[in-house]
Amino acid sequence: xxxxxxxxxxxxxxxxxxxxxxxxxxxxxxxxxxxxxxxxxxxxxxxxxxxxxxxxxxxxxxxxxxxxxxxxxxxxxxxxxxxxxxxxxxxxxxxxxxxxxxxxxxxxxxxxxxxxxxxx
Amino acid sequence: xxxxxxxxxxxxxxxxxxxxxxxxxxxxxxxxxxxxxxxxxxxxxxxxxxxxxxxxxxxxxxxxxxxxxxxxxxxxxxxxxxxxxxxxxxxxxxxxxxxxxxxxxxxxxxxxxxxxxxxxxxxxxxxxxxxxxxxxxxxxxxxxxxxxxxxxxxxxxxxxxxxxxxxxxxxxxxxxxxxxxxxxxxxxxxxxxxxxxxxxxxxxxxxxxxxxxxxxxxxxxxxxxxxxxxxxxxxxxxxxxxxxxxxxxxxxxxxxxxxxxxxxxxxxxxxxxxxxxxxxxxxxxxxxxxxxxxxxxxxxxxxxxxxxxxxxxxxxxxxxxxxxxxxxxxxxxxxxxxxxxxxxxxxxxxxxxxxxxxxxxxxxxxxxxxxxx
Numbered sequence: 001x002x003x004x005x006x007x008x009x010x011x012x013x014x015x016x017x018x019x020x021x022x023x024x025x026x027x028x029x030x031x032x033x034x035x036x037x038x039x040x041x042x043x044x045x046x047x048x049x050x051x052x053x054x055x056x057x058x059x060x061x062x063x064x065x066x067x068x069x070x071x072x073x074x075x076x077x078x079x080x081x082x083x084x085x086x087x088x089x090x091x092x093x094x095x096x097x098x099x100x101x102x103x104x105x106x107x108x109x110x111x112x113x114x115x116x117x118x119x120x
Numbered sequence: 121x122x123x124x125x126x127x128x129x130x131x132x133x134x135x136x137x138x139x140x141x142x143x144x145x146x147x148x149x150x151x152x153x154x155x156x157x158x159x160x161x162x163x164x165x166x167x168x169x170x171x172x173x174x175x176x177x178x179x180x181x182x183x184x185x186x187x188x189x190x191x192x193x194x195x196x197x198x199x200x201x202x203x204x205x206x207x208x209x210x211x212x213x214x215x216x217x218x219x220x221x222x223x224x225x226x227x228x229x230x231x232x233x234x235x236x237x238x239x240x241x242x243x244x245x246x247x248x249x250x251x252x253x254x255x256x257x258x259x260x261x262x263x264x265x266x267x268x269x270x271x272x273x274x275x276x277x278x279x280x281x282x283x284x285x286x287x288x289x290x291x292x293x294x295x296x297x298x299x300x301x302x303x304x305x306x307x308x309x310x311x312x313x314x315x316x317x318x319x320x321x322x323x324x325x326x327x328x329x330x331x332x333x334x335x336x337x338x339x340x341x342x343x344x345x346x347x348x349x350x351x352x353x354x355x356x357x358x359x360x361x362x363x364x365x366x367x368x369x370x371x372x373x374x375x376x377x378x379x380x381x382x383x384x385x386x387x388x389x390x391x392x393x394x395x396x397x398x399x400x401x402x403x404x405x406x407x408x409x410x411x412x413x414x415x416x417x418x419x420x421x422x423x424x425x426x427x428x429x430x431x432x433x434x435x436x437x438x439x440x441x442x443x444x445x446x447x448x449x450x451x452x453x454x455x456x457x458x459x460x461x462x463x464x465x466x467x468x469x470x471x472x473x474x475x476x477x478x479x480x481x482x483x484x485x486x487x488x489x490x491x492x493x
Contacts, residue, residue, distance in 0.1 A: 009155070013236050020232060021224065032206055041212055042213065043274075044363070044369060054275050065291065076298045083481075084306075094482065101474055117466045
């Protein structure tokens with residue numbers, strides 16, 4: 001049924017892990033009093049009437065980090081197979097990884113220099 | 121020498137097959153047992169951790185802490201949980217109801233699912249899947265989506281900022297974390313958590329990874345605290361600035377799901393530190409010595425049972441030492457600023473972890489025996 005060993009447990013545990021929050025919320029729904037209407041459903045804003053919503057356009061500042069993250073996350077994924085089979089590959093693989101990482105370090109230095117990693 | 125360990129699954133399935141069940145049926149009947157056991161263990165672990173947190177924080181501030189619910193207030197976390205279970209579920213009028221509910225669910229599922237790969241002994245884990253520790257790294261990337269979702273769906277300015285901060289923080293610390301794990305993987309030549317622990321159990325505590333990966337250990341621990349949003353890295357819910365961050369609009373059971381998720385994640389991180397760096401279920405001295413001292417054959421069933429129990433105790437003990445450290449850190453350190461947090465992740469931990477990986481590779485080439493062949 002499963003071509004990869006051990007993943008039937010993954011599927012089973014996914015169902016059980018999914019059942020925990022769902023059952024908790026259903027129990028809550030059955031036991032808890034029904035929400036009363038009125039002021040309490042107002043958005044919290046330090047006790048004031050909320051001014052405007054949060055679904056507006058503004059500079060979130062983090063998008064540069066997100067871009068750099070994508071680069072390095074892909075790099076990490078590439079390095080995993082290299083690390084697992086490193087004991088069979090030897091010196092050549094080490095030099096190749098060195099070059100690969102060096103290119104990415106240059107990219108990191110560039111992003112750093114350009115101020116992509118600055119908060120302000 | 122690798123202990124053969126107890127194989128409960130094989131014994132259980134053989135017992136069922138001797139009653140006349142087919143192999144497939146026996147396998148399917150076995151499947152939910154370890155899962156429910158691990159889930160129960162995780163929930164009890166959370167209750168103990170919450171109690172420890174309240175008691176230790178009280179001690180740090182010279183208070184008594186909970187003391188009425190059960191002896192020493194041990195039932196207090198359970199009472200809190202039951203209280204939240206019967207609380208009214210408030211969804212703000214302007215929020216997106218569907219995403220608002222989905223957020224906490226999406227936060228909780230991956231942290232529970234990661235327990236799939238946590239071993240308590242040679243065969244004492246739910247499933248020894250091939251990608252092992254990588255599964256946890258993959259699953260831990262799902263959590264920020266849930267945080268971002270609940271922050272956005274609340275339609276509250278504090279929640280949105282908290283959700284964005286949570287996402288930025290997780291992505292900043294995920295790469296050093298993955299690279300620290302990578303160095304350990306390189307020494308074990310395997311992603312499987314079982315192989316990672318077995319590789320460390322040659323000579324008692326001297327062969328634990330912490331001696332060969334001290335830098336990796338520190339990187340992993342800092343990143344684990346950041347991923348769990350524990351002080352000094354709890355910016356997404358900084359009270360003074362953001363009320364409660366992405367949790368601001370949450371009440372009742374949905375708030376409890378966030379709470380549960382963060383504590384399950386803390387215990388999970390502590391367990392993974394003990395598996396990756398502190399020898400997992402390994403006893404501080406080689407377990408074979410114990411069998412010699414006790415005059416019991418290493419492969420006798422009694423000794424295997426004894427070794428298995430000691431393994432579980434050791435795993436939990438090491439993990440709870442780290443949980444204790446995390447709690448003590450939370451109540452004794454100030455919070456960093458967001459720019460300091462991002463600087464630490466990108467300008468310090470990321471280059472250091474890359475260097476650590478390359479140094480590990482170089483040392484493995486130079487001293488293949490000491491670094492896993």
